[in-house]
Every structure is written in structure tokens, then in C-alpha cells.
Amino acid sequence: MNKHDPKGIPHTTPRQSATFTQDVNSDIRRAAATGIYDIRGGGAKRKVPSFDDLLFMGASISRYPLEGYREKCETSVTIGGLHAENPIELDIPITIAGMSFGALSGPAKEALGRGASAAGTSTTTGDGGMTAEERGHSNKLVYQYLPSRYGMNPDDLRKADAIEIVVGQGAKPGGGGMLLGQKISDRVAEMRNLPKGIDQRSACRHPDWTGPDDLEIKILELREITGWKVPIYVKVAGARPYYDTTLAIKAGADAVVLDGMQGGTAATQDVFIEHVGQPTLAIIRPAVQALQDLGMHRKVQLILSGGIRSGADVAKAMALGADAVAIGTAALIALGDNDPRWEAEYNALGTTAGAYDDWHEGQDPAGITTQDPELMARFDPIEGGRRLRNYLKVMTLEAQTIARACGKNHLHNLEPEDLVALTMEAAAMARVPLAGTEWYPGKPGTGY
Amino acid sequence: MQTIDLSKIGLREMNKTLHAQAANTNQTTWEIVNPKGAHAIACGLDAPIEVTVKGSTGYYCAGMNQQATVNIKGSAGPGTAENMMSGKVFVDGDASQYAGATGHGGLLVIKGNASSRCGISMKGINIVVHGNIGHMSAFMGQSGNLVVCGDAGDALGDSCYEARLFVRGSVKSLGADCEEKEMRPEHLEILRDLLAEAGSDAKPEDFKRYGSARNLYNFDVDNAAAY
Numbered sequence: 001m002n003k004h005d006p007k008g009i010p011h012t013t014p015r016q017s018a019t020f021t022q023d024v025n026s027d028i029r030r031a032a033a034t035g036i037y038d039i040r041g042g043g044a045k046r047k048v049p050s051f052d053d054l055l056f057m058g059a060s061i062s063r064y065p066l067e068g069y070r071e072k073c074e075t076s077v078t079i080g081g082l083h084a085e086n087p088i089e090l091d092i093p094i095t096i097a098g099m100s101f102g103a104l105s106g107p108a109k110e111a112l113g114r115g116a117s118a119a120g121t122s123t124t125t126g127d128g129g130m131t132a133e134e135r136g137h138s139n140k141l142v143y144q145y146l147p148s149r150y151g152m153n154p155d156d157l158r159k160a161d162a163i164e165i166v167v168g169q170g171a172k173p174g175g176g177g178m179l180l181g182q183k184i185s186d187r188v189a190e191m192r193n194l195p196k197g198i199d200q201r202s203a204c205r206h207p208d209w210t211g212p213d214d215l216e217i218k219i220l221e222l223r224e225i226t227g228w229k230v231p232i233y234v235k236v237a238g239a240r241p242y243y244d245t246t247l248a249i250k251a252g253a254d255a256v257v258l259d260g261m262q263g264g265t266a267a268t269q270d271v272f273i274e275h276v277g278q279p280t281l282a283i284i285r286p287a288v289q290a291l292q293d294l295g296m297h298r299k300v301q302l303i304l305s306g307g308i309r310s311g312a313d314v315a316k317a318m319a320l321g322a323d324a325v326a327i328g329t330a331a332l333i334a335l336g337d338n339d340p341r342w343e344a345e346y347n348a349l350g351t352t353a354g355a356y357d358d359w360h361e362g363q364d365p366a367g368i369t370t371q372d373p374e375l376m377a378r379f380d381p382i383e384g385g386r387r388l389r390n391y392l393k394v395m396t397l398e399a400q401t402i403a404r405a406c407g408k409n410h411l412h413n414l415e416p417e418d419l420v421a422l423t424m425e426a427a428a429m430a431r432v433p434l435a436g437t438e439w440y441p442g443k444p445g446t447g448y
Numbered sequence: 449m450q451t452i453d454l455s456k457i458g459l460r461e462m463n464k465t466l467h468a469q470a471a472n473t474n475q476t477t478w479e480i481v482n483p484k485g486a487h488a489i490a491c492g493l494d495a496p497i498e499v500t501v502k503g504s505t506g507y508y509c510a511g512m513n514q515q516a517t518v519n520i521k522g523s524a525g526p527g528t529a530e531n532m533m534s535g536k537v538f539v540d541g542d543a544s545q546y547a548g549a550t551g552h553g554g555l556l557v558i559k560g561n562a563s564s565r566c567g568i569s570m571k572g573i574n575i576v577v578h579g580n581i582g583h584m585s586a587f588m589g590q591s592g593n594l595v596v597c598g599d600a601g602d603a604l605g606d607s608c609y610e611a612r613l614f615v616r617g618s619v620k621s622l623g624a625d626c627e628e629k630e631m632r633p634e635h636l637e638i639l640r641d642l643l644a645e646a647g648s649d650a651k652p653e654d655f656k657r658y659g660s661a662r663n664l665y666n667f668d669v670d671n672a673a674a675y
Contacts, residue, residue: 149550198665208527225492
């Protein structure tokens with residue numbers, strides 16, 4: 001008996017609310033204290049149906065495998081051959097997604113270029129323009145053409161190996177960007193033509209076109225300025241993938257980059273990241289359907305991004321119809337982002353390795369998402385480039401291992417028929433059978 | 449003078465020909481006939497040449513211009529001189545939406561009226577409009593000068609940064625964080641030079657200056673209604 005329970009009535013155990021969880025309560029307390037919505041980097045952290053919910057069946061008697069290490073399994077991909085005089089030829093189908101100088105340090109951008117080039121793939125600029133070190137260290141550089149047009153100029157446009165018109169981003173379909181004042185250093189401010197130290201807002205729509213008919217004319221202008229030499233990609237968020245892909249193709253894109261909600265951002269509202277957009281797994285089949293309906297599958301390339309982490313993810317994306325994938329967050333982790341070696345410093349920032357996402361504050365202990373000279377000096381771009389190359393090589397080997405096991409001599413030959421799903425949700429989204437059945441929800445002809 | 453008949457050689461050949469002009473070309477004067485509202489005429493030029501388009505143009509005429517002077521002897525479609533870096537573009541008639549959008553430098557002169565979003569996200573370009581401009585002009589304007597000899601529509605200079613906006617006539621409304629500013633001697637000097645270069649006889653003293661109140665430069669919850 002205790003003093004709070006004089007009659008000896010047993011207490012129920014303290015029960016936490018499934019609605020008002022500790023996470024939710026901390027969000028409420030933070031909002032009440034600050035009056036500002038939470039801003040962070042990265043992609044959706046909530047659990048969503050993903051490539052982890054798919055499995056390859058491999059080969060046995062009904063399918064014939066290829067011998068690992070002996071029989072070839074090609075990995076090359078050509079992007080942009082439909083309209084461009086000089087399509088992009090890549091050794092591997094894993095590209096580096098657009099990340100800005102400003103969000104990332106100059107040495108981090110250099111490392112991405114080094115790693116991508118060593119692995120035979122492309123890297124991509126971001127909001128804020130093209131830096132010399134990025135161009136110099138990237139054999140194949142895709143130049144993003146964004147709504148803000150920060151740092152946008154025709155000289156850099158002509159130096160690019162491809163142009164990516166960014167319409168949307170998986171982390172924030174319909175949203176613009178943000179770079180808080182802490183990261184607007186002298187160099188970033190000069191490149192973006194802004195006062196130093198202000199919160200830089202990026203528009204969510206392009207300033208000089210609206211809608212697919214205008215986009216077609218914008219693509220015409222960009223092709224005229226670059227002499228029809230380089231491919232033009234259109235990047236869309238995973239919002240309405242069937243229609244967005246259809247309209248991008250109709251506007252004349254050479255490639256469509258499709259970004260699911262697990263795809264990262266340098267900084268935006270947490271509520272946007274977690275509640276707007278669709279999981280990567282859910283967007284690929286509608287996009288492939290759009291390409292097939294227009295007779296453009298494999299002619300206009302589909303590059304899928306948003307939470308791609310391993311060779312298994314690459315193989316699954318390609319089996320469902322992608323021509324290539326792009327990685328962003330995974331590339332940063334390969335460079336050293338969120339590494340436990342900086343745990344004490346993450347703790348000092350009120351977080352822990354693996355959870356650090358305040359990239360916009362510019363205090364990254366790993367020296368990657370910062371413009372602070374002392375923190376930047378911690379990051380070695382040569383070592384970072386080597387690590388990224390290693391990671392890209394491993395992903396490629398993993399994808400090849402799976403493809404050979406499925407009897408495919410090219411990653412592009414992987415197909416939906418190689419896959420099964422572990423959950424009803426994944427089966428419905430990927431349109432592959434639930435494991436042990438021949439059925440998936442919505443399968444034509446099944447009536448339900 | 450070199451004459452290109454767009455109806456005969458097509459857009460690609462025309463732009464290819466103009467792009468092939470080197471900095472020291474002797475063929476400095478070009479005339480384009482039969483433009484018939486085509487898009488992307490004379491975009492991406494990068495040589496000290498003068499191109500006169502005999503008629504009206506479609507989208508993005510003189511887009512991303514560097515060094516060249518482009519005269520449009522008619523009206524111009526959306527995005528004329530968008531992202532111009534240097535050089536000059538003169539429109540004899542009216543200009544549609546987004547004239548001079550995101551321009552980094554050079555001079556854009558519109559002798560008629562300009563539609564909405566003139567100078568949107570401007571980054572250093574100078575724009576002189578002899579007539580009126582539409583709504584949301586100089587939205588998010590970062591730097592450069594927008595001179596309007598007539599009236600301005602709704603939401604002038606919304607969310608602008610350091611662009612200077614000069615209007616002689618009325619302003620229907622100012623956008624978020626845009627306010628009237630003091631006209632100092634250096635501003636009158638800028639105006640005088642731009643008006644002269646644009647062939648306008650308007651008097652600098654008749655203009656008012658507008659610009660950023662700088663209240664939205666760093667997020668403050670008490671300004672949330674303005675976002």
C-alpha cells in the first residue's frame with residue numbers, strides 16, 4: 001500500500017496514447033514554443049510500402065540462371081537518344097541526383113563528381129548553379145534548370161552534358177525550396193545574387209511557363225540554345241505519375257526523372273515531407289504504363305529516385321520498368337553523412353547519428369551539408385569520392401548478382417515477372433503477385 | 449545587312465546561323481522577315497550583333513541573350529528576353545507575360561505595355577516599360593531596375609529582394625513586403641540614364657521608387673500572414 005493508494009486498489013499501468021505519441025507531443029511542444037513549423041532535410045521517415053516488400057524469385061528449372069563471375073551481365077544505359085545529338089552513355093544505371101552547392105559544401109560536390117566519374121555515371125547540379133569544381137570533376141554533369149534560376153546562365157547551360165528541368169521533387173511535390181540564412185555564405189550569396197545571411201526562398205513554379213503546352217515551348221528554347229545536342233530530362237515528383245509522365249513525354253522530354261516521397265530535400269517543412277507525395281514503390285508502374293501507352297518505353301528513359309539504397313533496390317526498380325535510378329541521401333551517407341564517428345557532436349546538437357536531419361542549419365559535424373569553413377575542412381573530397389565509387393560499384397555488383405540469378409544478361413532484361421510481393425499493399429502498387437499466389441489487387445480480369 | 453526569311457529556312461537554321469557569329473564577325477547586322485509569331489527566335493545569342501525581327505514574335509524571343517541587340521518590330525510573346533545576361537532588347541509593341549524574367553543583366557525596353565509578371569525574379573536586368581505593366585511584376589525581384597512610365601497593376605514587387613522599382617503613374621497595390629522608398633539623388637541618376645537609353649522623355653522627378661521593406665528576409669512568425 002502506498003500513500004497515493006490508501007484503499008489498496010490496484011493501479012492500471014501507465015498507458016501511452018497511440019494518437020498522442022511522445023513524438024507527436026514533442027512536435028506540439030516545439031510548435032507552441034517557437035511558432036514556426038519544423039523545417040528539416042531528408043525524405044519521408046514514416047514507414048511506407050517499399051522495395052523491401054518485394055522479392056525476386058530467382059531461377060530453378062523453369063528459368064535458367066547465368067553463371068556468376070563468368071557470364072556477362074551488362075549494366076550500361078543510354079539516356080536521351082530520342083532527340084539529342086549527344087545522348088548520355090553511362091556504364092551503370094545508378095546516377096547521382098541533383099543536390100545544390102549551398103545545401104552541400106563545395107568539397108562535397110567535388111566528391112560526388114569524383115565518385116560518379118570513377119564509377120562511370122553522371123552527377124547533377126542543384127538549385128544555385130554550377131560550380132567549377134563540380135564541372136571539373138564530373139565526366140557527365142546534368143544541369144538542373146529550376147524555378148528559382150539561381151546561378152542560371154547560358155554559359156553553364158552549354159557546358160552541361162544534359163539539362164534537367166525540375167518541375168517537382170518527391171520530398172515536396174508542389175513546394176519550393178529554402179536555404180536558411182546560416183548557409184548563405186559570401187560565395188553562395190554571390191552565386192544566387194542575394195544578400196548574405198537572409199533566408200533564401202525558392203519558388204515552387206517556374207517563372208516563365210505554366211502547364212504542359214508552355215513546357216513544350218520551353219524545351220524548344222533550351223534545345224535551340226544548346227543546338228539540340230544534349231538530352232533534356234524533366235523531373236517530376238511522385239504526385240500523379242501517369243499523367244505527369246504522359247505530359248512530360250508530350251512536351252518532348254528525352255527522359256523523365258520520377259522522385260518518390262522518400263527522396264530527400266535540403267530543407268523543407270516536415271509536414272510537407274511526411275504528408276505530401278507518394279511512396280516510390282507506388283509511382284513506378286503508372287509511369288511505366290504511361291510510357292507504354294505512348295509507345296515510348298525504352299525510347300524516353302525513366303529514371304527513378306527516392307529511397308534507393310542497394311543493388312536490390314536498383315534491380316527491383318529496373319524490373320518494374322525503370323531504365324536507371326538516381327541516389328541522393330544514400331550518396332551522402334556513403335560520403336560520411338550521419339556517421340556514428342561524430343556521435344558526441346550529434347548528441348551536442350540534440351540528435352544522434354542516423355537521425356540528424358537539420359542540414360539547413362549548416363552545423364553538420366561530417367562537414368558535408370555546411371558552408372562553415374572549419375566543418376568543411378573535416379571532409380576530404382578525394383576520400384569521399386573513393387567511398388562513393390566503392391558504394392556505386394557494390395550496388396552494381398549486387399544488382400548484377402540478382403539479374404544473373406534471374407537469368408538476365410542485362411539489368412534491363414529484368415521484368416515484373418521476376419518479382420513477387422510480400423504484402424497486399426506492395427502487390428497492388430507494384431502490380432506483381434502476392435507471394436504464393438498468381439494474384440494482385442486490381443489485376444485485370446480478376447474482377448477485384 | 450544579312451536577311452533571313454524564317455518562312456524559308458526554319459527556326460533551327462536561323463538560330464544556328466546567328467549562333468555561328470563570332471565575336472569579331474563582320475556580319476553585324478541581321479534582319480529576320482516573316483517571323484509570324486514563331487517561338488524561340490534569336491534565343492541564346494552570344495555575339496555583338498544587331499538582329500531586327502520584322503514582325504511579332506512568340507515565346508522567348510531573345511531568351512538568355514548575351515551581347516546582342518535584338519529589335520522586335522512588333523509585339524512580343526511570353527518570356528521575351530528571359531534570363532538575359534547582357535545586350536539590349538527593344539520591343540516596339542506590347543510584351544506578354546514574364547518579360548525579362550530572371551534576367552541577370554542587359555537592357556529590355558518595351559515601348560508599349562507589358563503584361564503580368566514583368567521582371568519576375570529579376571537578377572540584375574534593367575527593364576524600361578513606356579506604358580503600363582500587369583500584376584505581380586517584379587515578384588521576388590532580386591536586383592536590377594524596373595522602370596514603368598505608366599501604371600503598375602496589383603501586387604507590385606511582391607516578396608522582392610533588392611530590385612529597384614520606379615513607377616511614374618499609379619500603383620494598383622503593392623505586394624507583400626514591398627513599400628515606397630525614398631528617392632535619393634543616386635536613384636534619379638539611375639533613372640535619367642535608363643530613360644535616355646530607352647528613348648523616353650519622361651522626367652525622373654515624376655517617378656516614385658518602391659522596394660523591399662526587408663521584413664521577410666528572416667522568418668518571423670509574426671509576419672506569417674505575409675507569406
